[in-house]
Amino acid sequence: MSGLLALLDDVAGIAKVAAASVDDVAAAAGKAGAKTAGVIIDDAAVTPKYVQGFAPARELPIIWRIARGSMFNKVILLLPVALLLANFAPWLITPLLMVGGSYLCFEGAEKIFHVLFPHGSHVIEEDMSVRDPGHLEEQKIKGAIKTDFILSAEIMTIALSAIEAPNVWMQAATLAVVGVGVTVAVYGSVALIVKMDDVGLYLAKNAPTPIGRGVGRGLVKAMPKVMKTLSVVGTAAMLWVGGSIMIHGLEVLGFGWLGHHIHDWAYAAGHAVSDQWAGAVEWISKAAMDGVFGLAWGFVLIPLATKVIAPLRPKKAEQTADH
Numbered sequence: 001m002s003g004l005l006a007l008l009d010d011v012a013g014i015a016k017v018a019a020a021s022v023d024d025v026a027a028a029a030g031k032a033g034a035k036t037a038g039v040i041i042d043d044a045a046v047t048p049k050y051v052q053g054f055a056p057a058r059e060l061p062i063i064w065r066i067a068r069g070s071m072f073n074k075v076i077l078l079l080p081v082a083l084l085l086a087n088f089a090p091w092l093i094t095p096l097l098m099v100g101g102s103y104l105c106f107e108g109a110e111k112i113f114h115v116l117f118p119h120g121s122h123v124i125e126e127d128m129s130v131r132d133p134g135h136l137e138e139q140k141i142k143g144a145i146k147t148d149f150i151l152s153a154e155i156m157t158i159a160l161s162a163i164e165a166p167n168v169w170m171q172a173a174t175l176a177v178v179g180v181g182v183t184v185a186v187y188g189s190v191a192l193i194v195k196m197d198d199v200g201l202y203l204a205k206n207a208p209t210p211i212g213r214g215v216g217r218g219l220v221k222a223m224p225k226v227m228k229t230l231s232v233v234g235t236a237a238m239l240w241v242g243g244s245i246m247i248h249g250l251e252v253l254g255f256g257w258l259g260h261h262i263h264d265w266a267y268a269a270g271h272a273v274s275d276q277w278a279g280a281v282e283w284i285s286k287a288a289m290d291g292v293f294g295l296a297w298g299f300v301l302i303p304l305a306t307k308v309i310a311p312l313r314p315k316k317a318e319q320t321a322d323h
Contacts, residue, residue, distance in 0.1 A: 154241075
């Protein structure tokens with residue numbers, strides 16, 4: 001009997017350790033996930049455009065396929081690479097973060113540039129003119145998964161940089177939780193967003209009460225504005241996150257004067273108001289300055305992307321066609 005009690009005591013001890021480990025993973029994942037908030041917002045804001053123009057019946061299947069591709073990107077492709085970097089080449093994390101930050105700055109700046117100076121892309125126009133809906137759907141899904149790969153790489157790298165884990169197994173578990181949780185949150189939200197107008201239309205036609213039908217009509221009218229707001233929020237998040245990554249990266253590489261100035265200016269702005277609002281004003285000021293820097297850096301990158309990188313893409317496509 002004493003042996004059985006000792007065994008049960010050992011099992012209870014192991015269970016406590018396991019529970020503590022689960023709590024540690026959850027806490028670390030929550031902290032790491034919070035660091036990626038800007039990229040997550042952008043990911044959720046960008047994805048709905050990939051189902052625009054398709055029949056309502058195809059929206060959820062398309063989102064599901066993109067979500068599966070996103071999960072594969074994060075857990076199968078990026079998680080092992082992130083762990084290898086953290087344990088064998090940690091010096092590469094900051095440069096890679098800055099590459100991803102530059103991409104976010106470029107994307108955000110290009111969207112603003114397009115609003116200020118509208119221009120079309122013959123590649124996009126040709127793609128949208130494809131008459132085969134099945135082919136167009138495949139192209140859209142592939143494009144969405146490619147874009148997701150960049151954003152997922154940024155999410156996983158930011159999460160990795162925020163993890164303070166004692167061993168590689170804790171790092172792996174935390175990254176896996178972040179990857180799965182972010183994917184479910186992003187694409188679950190996207191599914192709700194893209195189907196909300198259908199819900200509104202159903203309520204407007206079939207709700208048994210005038211209030212319900214009014215809510216339905218309100219949803220139908222509101223969704224275009226919601227989508228536009230999401231686009232604006234996503235662009236702002238791109239510039240904010242991209243700019244902050246670049247500034248932090250410069251600090252790590254020994255060029256911290258800009259980051260120090262921004263910190264001092266934000267601190268001064270926060271303490272120019274009452275103590276009640278000081279923290280919020282300081283945060284908003286820093287985020288705004290990070291975003292302005294991200295926009296400026298993105299504008300610098302636009303000529304490089306459009307004049308140097310973009311002209312190479314058609315040539316590559318032609319070479320592929322020749323083969």
